[in-house]
Amino acid sequence: MSPLSRLLKYSHQYQTSIYQAVTCSVLNKLLDLAPPVLIGAAVDVVVKRDQSFIARFGIKEVFSQLLVLTILSALIWGLESVFEYAYQRLWRNLAQNIQHDLRLNAYRHIQNLELEYFENNSTGRLLAILNDDINQLERFLDVGANEILQILTTVIVISLTFFVLTPNTAWMTVIPIPIIIWGAVAFQKLLTPYYAEVREKVSLLNSRLANNLTGITTIKSFTTEQYEIERVRKDSIAYLQSNQKAIALSAAFIPLIRIVILAGFVGILLYGGLEVEKGNLAVGTYSVLVFMTQRLLWPLTGLGQTLDLYQRAMASTSRVMDVLDTPMTIHSGDLPLTLDTVKGEIEFNHISFAYFEREPVLQDFNLIIPATSTVAIVGSTGSGKSTIVKLLLRFYEIQSGNIILDGINLKDIVLYDLRRAIGLVSQDVFLFHGSVRENIAYGNSDAKDDDIIHAAKMAEAHEFIIELPQGYDTIVGERGQKLSGGQRQRLSIARAILKNPPILILDEATSAVDNETEAAIAKSLKHITENRTTIMIAHRLSTIRHADCIYVVEKGKILEFGNHEELIDKQGIYENLWRVQTGNTLVISN
Numbered sequence: 001m002s003p004l005s006r007l008l009k010y011s012h013q014y015q016t017s018i019y020q021a022v023t024c025s026v027l028n029k030l031l032d033l034a035p036p037v038l039i040g041a042a043v044d045v046v047v048k049r050d051q052s053f054i055a056r057f058g059i060k061e062v063f064s065q066l067l068v069l070t071i072l073s074a075l076i077w078g079l080e081s082v083f084e085y086a087y088q089r090l091w092r093n094l095a096q097n098i099q100h101d102l103r104l105n106a107y108r109h110i111q112n113l114e115l116e117y118f119e120n121n122s123t124g125r126l127l128a129i130l131n132d133d134i135n136q137l138e139r140f141l142d143v144g145a146n147e148i149l150q151i152l153t154t155v156i157v158i159s160l161t162f163f164v165l166t167p168n169t170a171w172m173t174v175i176p177i178p179i180i181i182w183g184a185v186a187f188q189k190l191l192t193p194y195y196a197e198v199r200e201k202v203s204l205l206n207s208r209l210a211n212n213l214t215g216i217t218t219i220k221s222f223t224t225e226q227y228e229i230e231r232v233r234k235d236s237i238a239y240l241q242s243n244q245k246a247i248a249l250s251a252a253f254i255p256l257i258r259i260v261i262l263a264g265f266v267g268i269l270l271y272g273g274l275e276v277e278k279g280n281l282a283v284g285t286y287s288v289l290v291f292m293t294q295r296l297l298w299p300l301t302g303l304g305q306t307l308d309l310y311q312r313a314m315a316s317t318s319r320v321m322d323v324l325d326t327p328m329t330i331h332s333g334d335l336p337l338t339l340d341t342v343k344g345e346i347e348f349n350h351i352s353f354a355y356f357e358r359e360p361v362l363q364d365f366n367l368i369i370p371a372t373s374t375v376a377i378v379g380s381t382g383s384g385k386s387t388i389v390k391l392l393l394r395f396y397e398i399q400s401g402n403i404i405l406d407g408i409n410l411k412d413i414v415l416y417d418l419r420r421a422i423g424l425v426s427q428d429v430f431l432f433h434g435s436v437r438e439n440i441a442y443g444n445s446d447a448k449d450d451d452i453i454h455a456a457k458m459a460e461a462h463e464f465i466i467e468l469p470q471g472y473d474t475i476v477g478e479r480g481q482k483l484s485g486g487q488r489q490r491l492s493i494a495r496a497i498l499k500n501p502p503i504l505i506l507d508e509a510t511s512a513v514d515n516e517t518e519a520a521i522a523k524s525l526k527h528i529t530e531n532r533t534t535i536m537i538a539h540r541l542s543t544i545r546h547a548d549c550i551y552v553v554e555k556g557k558i559l560e561f562g563n564h565e566e567l568i569d570k571q572g573i574y575e576n577l578w579r580v581q582t583g584n585t586l587v588i589s590n
Contacts, residue, residue: 003314006321007137010102017094024087025146029153031080038073042066043287087146095141103134106323114330115395116356123214124207129323132202133316140313147306176264180257184307187253191308194246195315201239203319208235214479250308330397332415335408342421342502343371343406344533346392351401353391361387362556365401374534376544378577379553385537388553389505392535393419423501427508429492431480436465437472439480440494447498458524459494461487497528504529507537518543541578550574 011018045054045065054065107130110117155177212219212228219228269290275281348367354360361384369375377385390396392403394410403410410418431439440455441447452472456462464487468474480488496504506525522543528534536544544550545564552560552567552574560572567574 003317021090025149028083029150034076095138099138122207124210125203128203128206136316140309144309176260191311197242201242205235333412335412337417345371347404373548376536376547376550383553384556422503423496423499425496429488433478455494455498459490461490504534
């Protein structure tokens, strides 16, 4: 399906607005073509006087005939202005509405895609599609659609007029039209790959800029400013050169077409004049033909610019529609889940999972977490700890096996309800640009100040918050860059506490805090974890020693489990890790 067909199919809800805009554009152009006819009629009145075309309607006096033409001119110009206002407003509003809906739907679809999609597509590319590509489409709908309609109206109306008035000379003006249209179509086909390349290059440039701005601290710390400037320069040059190739081709359209137009105009000017001299053509008709020829052929020079807009828009449309056509691999179930009914018993039954084109992370993995219990999962980096959490939240789809929550398969539960029942505190804390209060209450906009403060106190965050310049109203900056790592982590814990979910996941939740704060948070966790299922993932074993059960995971398999004392007595992997972290004698196990 062509990009235009895909766009029209997408825009079916705006059919009425499209019809109205098309009608106003056509009527405006019909009225715009009337002045040459009026000029021809005026010449006819002056030359033939009481034998003119208007005199056939019983108006014999020259003054009366000219007065009629004056009134018609005023009426036509007035209506032309009305329809111009109407089509501009309709097309622009249509462009804005489609732009708004397309961006919102594209973002909604992207937001619902699985995490694997974001791993395979850069943020810069997605931003280019959501912003630049959709804006490109808006620019075409704003101007180009009306231009194409008016050119088509001009060609059809004037061609018919010529064949009615002077069938003997009409061919001179009409012959250039198919040549121009053929040239326009040929240029469009030639431009297609060039503009596809332009969209790809600008996507790469945006990706580079987005990554660099996000990683500005790393750039400065490694003093690679000049290196990054050079990389941006290369991407910008690639975008510049791809644009120059497209411009070199599209700019050749108007000069070539102008030669064809000149041939048609000179032909009607010369041949028509000779016909008047011979008495075969009326002076007024000749005037109409000369003016109409200019009105017919000259606007076609703008066809190149219009097609340029069209081709850029279609290249952008393809990219946006490709995003909308990206299938979702994780589908929501239809079984609702209310928070007050969630007990929190979780079962992993024979789970196997591998990330795209990578070795399996979990193989035949089994784990039962009793309701309201606190369990910990420890293991080396890459052992599969965080993957377990991602599968529980259905960020990824398992390849085999099933995960059960309170006797219900996760795939059967409404996805929104499932994730609402789980509070996640990740080691990769993300704070939004806004106030401390807004970040703690994120996802719970109706939270009262007392609840926000209570959550902050439970997360050992209240004391540092009140010392900030504006307290809870202090702006944290993009990604929380105005705060330290430990402060960001405590706000993340407060956010999860305020959510008050029946299942709480702490994924390295205290990795960025100092020992004193960690100890304080550990005390608070005794209250935080009451009457809820809690899963703790940690490298620092001191934070999980009080868990009901600790699971040691390596290469996607549970090698040891038990409480802290039981695992120490086993003198296995866990005991070795504990000795390393507490500074006791190092025991190396094979």
